[in-house]
Amino acid sequence: MSASAHIHDNAGWPMASPVLSVLIPFLRDDPGVLLALLEREALALDGAVELVLLDDGTADPALTARLTAQIDALALPTRLITLTANEGRSIGRNRLASAARGGSLLFLDSDMRPDHDRFLQTWARLTTEQAPAVAFGGFSLLQAPQEARFAVHRSMAAKSDCLSHERRALQPEKYVFTSNLLVRRDVFETEAFDPGFSGWGWEDVEWAMRVSRRFAVVHLDNTATHMGLDTVEALAAKYEQSAPNFARVVARHPDFVAAYPSYRVAKKLKTVPGLKAVRPLFKRAAHMTALPVPLRAFSLRLYRAALYAEAI
Known part of the structure; x- marks a missing residue:
């Protein structure tokens, strides 16, 4: 309505x-x-x-x-x-x-x-x-x-x-x-x-x-x-929301998505045993202010890819 x-x-x-x-x-x-x-x-x-x-x-x-x-x-x-x-x-x-x-x-x-x-x-x-x-x-x-x-x-x-x-x-x-x-x-x-x-x-x-x-x-x-x-927490929450949308895009446009790094990494992570247990560690690393910013950003990308791996 x-x-x-x-x-x-x-x-x-x-x-x-x-x-x-x-x-x-x-x-x-x-x-x-x-x-x-x-x-x-x-x-x-x-x-x-x-x-x-x-x-x-x-x-x-x-x-x-x-x-x-x-x-x-x-x-x-x-x-x-x-x-x-x-x-x-x-x-x-x-x-x-x-x-x-x-x-x-x-x-x-x-x-x-x-x-x-x-x-x-x-x-x-x-x-x-x-x-x-x-x-x-x-x-x-x-x-x-x-x-x-x-x-x-x-x-x-x-x-x-x-x-x-x-x-x-x-x-x-x-x-x-x-x-x-x-x-x-x-x-x-x-x-x-x-x-x-x-x-x-x-x-x-x-x-x-x-x-x-x-x-x-x-x-x-x-x-x-x-x-x-956004902060790391806010950005991670958005990635969590976006996983079903990503799966929707993959189903509709596999030819385009095949060239995207986020898809290729998600496909590789999908084969990793125990990914669901490991995934929170990526998010935790992104929160660690003692780590260099590029490493924290890389960790958050891995967290997103792990979410997408479970969705596709």
Whole structure:
């Protein structure tokens, strides 16, 4: 059963004719800082870009009131959709796309921060001049927190996520995440996110696998910083959630997944006797602050692979 929704539009929304819709889902986060950064480009954009935000069931009246006041002060045409209950990542993104009016959709998580002040202008220009089916701008860690508790995640993200656009283009479907992701509307209407995925992980990569079989996936250098680094415990919990999703991807796209290191390691670990008993040791090592960060990161990767080995 779908959650009920309250919709709030600012004064710029009704008359705008955007070419690009920026879609920002959030849950128990405050996207106010991101809105302020995007607003810096409002004058240069002159109505070509709109913002659509989805509060996926936070149920925080104070946050809603703050955001409503901020949105009313924005020059960027903006809509806020507030849900009474959580619907999940895939359904939420599909709902955002239904509310958008632009010919292209830019998915941008609330914990992202543009790395330069022509971020939206770059996307709008690409949309107008080339209208790619799918394009990913890339992640960085330029503005990410430096606290020691995030050191393992920072190390892992730098190695596997924050890659150059040339490197990402070598496996275009693999390096597609629903943050800083541009999708042309007709492509999204052809291939929406699968609501069968639950919890965290892999629904964006699985979507990209499907799309890449029919459309070109472009990679460019228009990065934003992923501010939401996790502790080891939080990241391990996400990996635990993601194991069934990984198995779902393996079943659907064995040809793509066969080239992924995470799959190859999981297949090897599957043959290890007593893996289930050994697996907690990988997680424990990742928690040990006395160990070098690269070793802790390697241990957490092994923990993830061991989870995946049991799922496939």
